[in-house]
Amino acid sequence: MDYQLSQSGQTAHVEVTRLPTGDPLPALIELEKELADQNLRRIELFFSEGVSPPVDRLTHAGYQESGSERFFKSVHYQPSVRFSITEKCNYACFFCHEEGMEMGKARAAAQQEQLFDVLRQFHELNYQDFTFTGGEPLLNPNKIVACLDYMESIGYLPDITFVSNGLALTEKLLARLQAYPGKMRFNISMHSLEEHAYNQIVQDIQKPNAPLRHNEHRRVKENLLKLQTAGIPFKLNFVLLKGLNTSDEAIQAVLDYALQLGATRIKFLELLLTKELNHLYGYFYRLDALRERLSDQLTLTERSFRRDVYRYADTPLELEFQHCTCARGCNTCTVNRDANFTAELKYFPCFLHSDEDFDLKTVALEQAIAQGDQKIQRMAQYYGDDSPIIVRNHYLTQEEQFYYYLASSSAIEQLKRKLSLEERLERRRDFNEIYLTLVGQAGDDFSTVYKLSRNSYDQHALEIEQAYSFDPLKPGLVTTHFSGESQKVIDPDLYLKQLAEHGYEQRLNLNWSIFFYRLQWSSSVRQSELSISHNPESGLFFVRSDTPLDDEQLKPMTEPLASYISTRMRLA
Incomplete structure (x- = not known):
């Protein structure tokens, strides 16, 4: 350019x-x-x-x-560093993404002089935003103090943030932090104001045989008061977890608590779902869904790649809606990510690929970052606007063509093994579809449909009109035609009641789980897409592919999926 x-x-x-x-x-x-x-x-x-x-x-x-x-x-980008000072943690949050690294794996900490050399290099490269993370960083107060002492001795005074659960804060460490001549703040995890839900989130779900029983929730709140008294600003981190802390009561409780306590912000975060954390999909809840619920109380004050910040009602409290670094896609990563390194001085260019790192004991920091940027550029060529996270926006086109096949559960398992699908999972989507028709228009013909589609993590639904056509010369090839722009329905339950008053009835109610896979991994060859859908009401599995599949266990579809399911369920 x-x-x-x-x-x-x-x-x-x-x-x-x-x-x-x-x-x-x-x-x-x-x-x-x-x-x-x-x-x-x-x-x-x-x-x-x-x-x-x-x-x-x-x-x-x-x-x-x-x-x-x-x-x-x-322009909000500034060179930022995240130092995972320990892999140890006094909690066991079931959704922990482990800073993109293997926290369960014990690390051999580098010698102090080697660590100081890396800190010196960050100073020379003008990294003025420095975050201590873990595990739980406050479990290693001696190393924190040693780092601060050295950084101050060389005039390196970046803005410092501690990402912590707050439980291990001591008076001695607090006094040392107060003496830091630069800016300092805390991000304290407070995922629920209800003690039982809090304990479930941070320990009891992951370790049911070792539940929290020592008033941890109360002690964290006491430490927040100590931060307030010490004049150290803090924000509350709140990961949205469907069914655990996303009710109106749970959200209002944390808003009221933050105002009462004097927190500067609440940072709402989406659950990060990767292939390894795919089993947690049921807890996923979108930031946009919460934003819609609070929209009449929000005034936008700041917008950047990763976050939108709002003033909450007529109060000094700010609400930050922050997406994962990877949510914007690999092709924006170079202005959207931090430099991550660990106590053993391993530098990780990619948040989601802990198997690729640089040893800063033997490689100069500037060289490691440059080579890491090259890796990110290669990932950007492959993923483009996407990334390895498995929950992404679902887009509708005016028309699309795919091959559809009916498959038994055993055929699905064989297909997974044959194509090594488990390691090629790209994303997952769970949603509900309600098919509507005017009263009296019965039958199993769904070649033209009017429906509401609602993702499991959304408050709203989409109103969709579409039609299907089949090519008799190409078995399984289905063309889906979408009628105009799909309309967002903010209150689906109320909308269904209004439709009923106008003569519409619910003809079919289907739930779906869809797993999307990418079959070709070469950047020089067009990538092939395949997905596996499961409908729990009928127990049926379907395979969708953008290329025909030659497998005798897969039966090409000759009618819309809803028609086939409706007939099967009616005859069952």
């Missing part, structure tokens, strides 16, 4: 004179990173005559349109 740059204050004025061939997003991300390194905090982008703005990619990169084909965005 060619451009001309001028600046006024901390604003960069960029005239794009030529766009690159192919996707312009990598060039936009690289531009943002370069300008951020120059301490510029706003980009105003416009295009030379004859250069058409790539609006969709600008939107994905976080730009907003200001009129006359001009775009702007605030």
Whole structure:
């Protein structure tokens, strides 16, 4: 991408004179990173005559349109580091993503002088945002103090954050933290104000034979009061867990508590689901669903790649809705991630690939980061707007074509083994579909349907109209035609009641679990997609593929899935 740059204050004025061939997003991300390194905090982008703005990619990169084909965005990227100071933790949260690393694996801590050398290199590279994590970082207070002493001795005074459950905070450590001459804050995990739910989340589900019984919940709240008295700002981290802490009462309780306590923010986070944590899908609850519930009490104050920040009602409390680093896709990672390293001085470029690291005892930090960036660029070429996390937005197109097959449970297991599907899981989606028809229009014909579709993690539903057609010359090939834009239904239950008043009835109610797989892993070859769907009401399995499958155990579908299921259930 060619451009001309001028600046006024901390604003960069960029005239794009030529766009690159192919996707312009990598060039936009690289531009943002370069300008951020120059301490510029706003980009105003416009295009030379004859250069058409790539609006969709600008939107994905976080730009907003200001009129006359001009775009702007605030630059929030700054070099940040996360130091996992210990793998040990005094809790056992069942959803723990372990900072993208193997926390259960014991580490041999590096010598103190080697650690100090890495801290010195972060100072030289101007990393001014430093986070201590774990495990639980407060379990290693001596190393924390040693790090602070050394950093102060060389004039390295970054903004420091502790991500902690707060249980192990002591008066001695608190006094040392108060003496730090730079900025310091805490992010304290408080996933529920109800003690039983809190204990379930942080220990009892994962370790039912070793439940919490020592007033941990009360002790954490006491330590929060100590932080307040010490004048150290803190925010509350709250991972949304469907069925455990997402009720209206649970959300209101944490809002009221934060206001009473004087917390600066509540950070709401989505459950991170990877292939390893796929079994936790039932707990997933979307940030957008909570945002919709609170929308009339929120005023937007800040927007960046990973987070939106709102003022809550007429109060000083801020609510932060933060997505996982990976939620924006691998192709934005270079301006969206931290430098992660551990007590054994292993640097991990990718949050979700703990099997690839650099040993900072033998490799210079700057070299490790540069090579890590190259790895991220390769992942960006492969994943694009996606990433290895398995919950992503579901998009509807105007028309799509796939091959559909009926399969027995044994055929599914054989297919998984044959294609090594378990290691190729891309994402998962659980949802409910309610098929509607006017009263009196019975039958099993679902070639044209009107339905409400609702993801398990959403409050709202989508109103969808679609039709199916089949190619008799290509067994199993189904073309799905979508009628216009799908409309969002904020209150599905109320909407169904209103439809009933207008003569509609629920004709079929189906639940689905769908697992999506990617079959080809070469970036030079078109990747093939395959998914396996299971409907628990009928017990049936279906396979969907973008290419025909030659397997005698798979029966090509010749009618819509809903028609087949309806007939089977009626005749059962």
